[in-house]
Amino acid sequence: MKSELKMIFNFIKRTSTTTHTSLADLRQGERAILGELTLEPATAEHLMNLGLVPGVEVLVAHSGPGGDPRIYRVEGTELALRRELTSCIAIEQLSAAAD
Amino acid sequence: MSAQCHSGPPTVPVDPSTGTTLRTVALVGPPNSGKTTLFNRLTGLRQKVANFPGVTVEHHIGTVRGEDGSEIAIVDLPGVYSLNPVSEDERVTVDVLKGKMPGIGQPEAVVVVADVTNLSRHLILAARVIELGLPTLVVLNMADEMRKQGGSIEVLSLAQQLGTPVVLTSAVTGEGVDAILNFLNTPVAPPEPLGLPVLQSARGYRDWAVMVGTKSKYQRPATPVWTQRLDRLFLHRIWGPVIFAVTVLLVFQVTFVLGQGLSGLLQQGLQTTGEAISTRLPDGMVRSLLINGIWNGVSSVLVFLPQILLLFLVIGILEDSGYLARAAVIADRTMSRVGLNGKSFIPLLSAYACAVPAIMATRTIASKRDRIATILIAPFMTCSARLPVYTMFIAAFLPNKAILGPFLGLRAAAMLGLYVLGFLMAVITARLLKSTVLKSETAPFIMEMPPYRWPTAASLGLRLVDRSKIFLVRAGTIILTVAVILWVLTNFPMHNGKPPAIENSIVAGIGHTIEPVIRPLGFNWKIGVGIVTSIAAREGIIATLGTLYGVDPESHAMDLQAALRNELTLGGAVALLVFFAFALQCASTIAVVRRETNSWKWPAVQFAYMTIVAYVAALVAHQLIR
Numbered sequence: 001m002k003s004e005l006k007m008i009f010n011f012i013k014r015t016s017t018t019t020h021t022s023l024a025d026l027r028q029g030e031r032a033i034l035g036e037l038t039l040e041p042a043t044a045e046h047l048m049n050l051g052l053v054p055g056v057e058v059l060v061a062h063s064g065p066g067g068d069p070r071i072y073r074v075e076g077t078e079l080a081l082r083r084e085l086t087s088c089i090a091i092e093q094l095s096a097a098a099d
Numbered sequence: 100m101s102a103q104c105h106s107g108p109p110t111v112p113v114d115p116s117t118g119t120t121l122r123t124v125a126l127v128g129p130p131n132s133g134k135t136t137l138f139n140r141l142t143g144l145r146q147k148v149a150n151f152p153g154v155t156v157e158h159h160i161g162t163v164r165g166e167d168g169s170e171i172a173i174v175d176l177p178g179v180y181s182l183n184p185v186s187e188d189e190r191v192t193v194d195v196l197k198g199k200m201p202g203i204g205q206p207e208a209v210v211v212v213a214d215v216t217n218l219s220r221h222l223i224l225a226a227r228v229i230e231l232g233l234p235t236l237v238v239l240n241m242a243d244e245m246r247k248q249g250g251s252i253e254v255l256s257l258a259q260q261l262g263t264p265v266v267l268t269s270a271v272t273g274e275g276v277d278a279i280l281n282f283l284n285t286p287v288a289p290p291e292p293l294g295l296p297v298l299q300s301a302r303g304y305r306d307w308a309v310m311v312g313t314k315s316k317y318q319r320p321a322t323p324v325w326t327q328r329l330d331r332l333f334l335h336r337i338w339g340p341v342i343f344a345v346t347v348l349l350v351f352q353v354t355f356v357l358g359q360g361l362s363g364l365l366q367q368g369l370q371t372t373g374e375a376i377s378t379r380l381p382d383g384m385v386r387s388l389l390i391n392g393i394w395n396g397v398s399s400v401l402v403f404l405p406q407i408l409l410l411f412l413v414i415g416i417l418e419d420s421g422y423l424a425r426a427a428v429i430a431d432r433t434m435s436r437v438g439l440n441g442k443s444f445i446p447l448l449s450a451y452a453c454a455v456p457a458i459m460a461t462r463t464i465a466s467k468r469d470r471i472a473t474i475l476i477a478p479f480m481t482c483s484a485r486l487p488v489y490t491m492f493i494a495a496f497l498p499n500k501a502i503l504g505p506f507l508g509l510r511a512a513a514m515l516g517l518y519v520l521g522f523l524m525a526v527i528t529a530r531l532l533k534s535t536v537l538k539s540e541t542a543p544f545i546m547e548m549p550p551y552r553w554p555t556a557a558s559l560g561l562r563l564v565d566r567s568k569i570f571l572v573r574a575g576t577i578i579l580t581v582a583v584i585l586w587v588l589t590n591f592p593m594h595n596g597k598p599p600a601i602e603n604s605i606v607a608g609i610g611h612t613i614e615p616v617i618r619p620l621g622f623n624w625k626i627g628v629g630i631v632t633s634i635a636a637r638e639g640i641i642a643t644l645g646t647l648y649g650v651d652p653e654s655h656a657m658d659l660q661a662a663l664r665n666e667l668t669l670g671g672a673v674a675l676l677v678f679f680a681f682a683l684q685c686a687s688t689i690a691v692v693r694r695e696t697n698s699w700k701w702p703a704v705q706f707a708y709m710t711i712v713a714y715v716a717a718l719v720a721h722q723l724i725r
Contacts, residue, residue, distance in 0.1 A: 042465070043543055048301035049180035050547065051220045055302060061327075062334040064428045071334070071428065071548055076217030076319055078548035080428045082435065085543050 023086040035090030051077045123172045128212030130178030133240045136270035138175040166284045187462040208234040215239035219308040234287040235263045242267040250320030257315040262290040326550045355511040358406030369398040391649040396582025399645030403487035419554035450480035454688045472532045479525035481518045484637040495660035496672040577636045585646045621671030621721040633684045670724035674717040682713035
């Protein structure tokens with residue numbers, strides 16, 4: 001049961017990252033509007049409580065050594081996230097880097 | 100206060116005049132919003148605060164005297180992001196709010212503490228608390244920071260929309276604290292239900308919060324320029340890791356070099372005092388017990404206080420300034436390579452002080468298996484009780500040579516090496532557990548970056564006072580008991596009314612019994628006795644050796660370090676350090692693991708595993724170096 005759920009989960013993850021662009025594809029200093037979070041419900045809820053809600057503008061503020069984890073700025077919050085998460089977070093629309 | 104932390108969950112005190120429990124007000128808010136600083140301001144109590152999410156993992160209770168003279172109980176709750184708890188510390192908060200926590204009735208009123216520099220996110224939590232229907236005050240904290248960064252808000256308009264009173268405060272400067280006291284004194288009607296979105300989606304809540312913010316003319320403050328500049332430096336591709344490495348080296352160099360100097364001064368002072376007392380006492384058993392037994396034993400441990408305080412000061416500055424969160428980001432890549440849960444990092448980091456609070460801090464880990472795994476590896480992290488043992492043996496056996504000029508000496512490098520050794524064993528154990536008995540998915544690394552702040556003298560001073568208290572209490576209880584017992588064991592059986600030669604005493608008998616087991620490690624019977632007494636507390640070995648050598652006329656005149664060089668080879672000293680790095684010699688850790696896992700199974704497994712690892716590693720070290 002658990003492994004089947006995981007398969008479905010991985011399938012969704014794969015399709016979502018191929019049809020959309022993910023947060024992990026942004027370069028440092030770029031901005032975008034957040035889309036859906038294709039993550040386990042508990043993780044997605046935690047991220048939304050921290051301000052990563054679909055429709056909000058996000059900026060890649062800083063990057064750790066080697067480019068992972070990176071620090072994302074959403075409104076007044078800065079969050080350090082690993083690529084394994086950000087590759088499952090869709091972005092809806094790219095806008096040119098502001099700075 | 101510290102008694103509250105270790106003797107089960109605190110309960111609301113009873114008013115002696117009426118016999119009923121006090122009126123209770125709960126303090127709720129997201130992590131790192133300044134609840135504890137505010138709690139300390141209101142109650143005059145002193146709980147640990149830091150610029151770090153998740154410092155409070157248990158609820159604390161303090162009291163405020165109301166205007167009518169009656170007392171009001173204030174409950175400081177662990178920070179929550181929502182009222183839908185995922186980990187145990189969040190469950191505490193929700194249970195208290197819903198009146199399900201034994202010993203605390205449902206609070207009469209709630210104070211929601213929100214960080215006003217980040218309003219819309221925190222308004223959602225405030226709204227969920229208001230929905231509970233208790234009289235509520237919304238506190239917008241960090242007003243000073245908001246104004247400095249060009250932010251603003253119309254408090255009256257926000258109050259109208261929320262249907263509750265709202266105050267702007269700064270827990271650091273004290274602004275607005277009067278208004279909170281006023282709320283505590285005057286009963287307020289419960290709020291009307293808010294017109295929250297029917298569709299309870301994250302997006303719906305957010306749109307609502309943005310609308311409320313816009314109506315109150317909320318102007319979000321800019322990210323402080325300094326935070327951005329410092330992050331550009333501290334998280335720089337090349338400079339970031341370099342600064343991280345230099346910081347780690349400096350922590351050890353400062354603690355070792357400066358700490359040794361201060362400890363030396365204290366040692367001289369204690370020795371002179373001991374001699375002065377000694378000359379005023381008549382020769383006999385009493386003088387022997389007081390000076391050779393107690394004074395030598397306890398003061399040999401006391402001299403390490405300055406060094407421990409120095410370590411706490413340096414790490415306190417790193418924690419309060421916000422740098423530690425950046426260090427976690429830099430270290431995370433390495434952590435993920437060794438397969439460690441990102442969230443394990445924070446409890447592990449706090450184990451440098453003591454494994455006991457670190458094990459309690461694992462309550463923030465949602466997965467039960469991850470939590471047990473973290474509890475099992477926490478005692479491998481080098482705690483402050485190991486510091487005196489490390490310092491003592493390193494200073495006795497290694498020369499004071501520079502390796503990297505003023506940045507790093509040989510002794511500080513050895514100390515750093517021992518810290519790394521403990522950390523590596525923690526990592527290896529974690530991998531072992533995760534691939535066998537405690538298999539689980541690693542929880543994702545999600546960490547909020549606090550802005551950089553100046554560490555306040557009050558917060559740093561509080562840590563040092565707390566640590567001194569803990570250290571002195573241990574020296575005055577466990578260590579004192581060890582010294583007295585050892586003195587008795589070395590002075591009996593009496594021979595014609597005189598104490599025996601040390602080789603004929605009870606303690607030598609005990610020591611010689613265990614000697615065969617530890618001889619392969621390069622330890623003699625005196626070290627063996629030290630290892631036995633250090634099961635109560637690690638620094639007990641120093642008091643033990645201090646007392647043993649103080650009593651023995653041959654080594655009586657020598658200082659402890661010279662006496663040690665007489666007893667041990669370099670290989671034996673290294674083996675001893677390795678043994679102390681790995682063994683679980685701490686009664687309080689065993690007790691807290693039993694309490695947190697609710698069984699004797701885990702502490703027993705942990706004790707056996709760590710002892711075996713320590714023995715084998717010390718054996719290898721001794722065979723390699725001798």
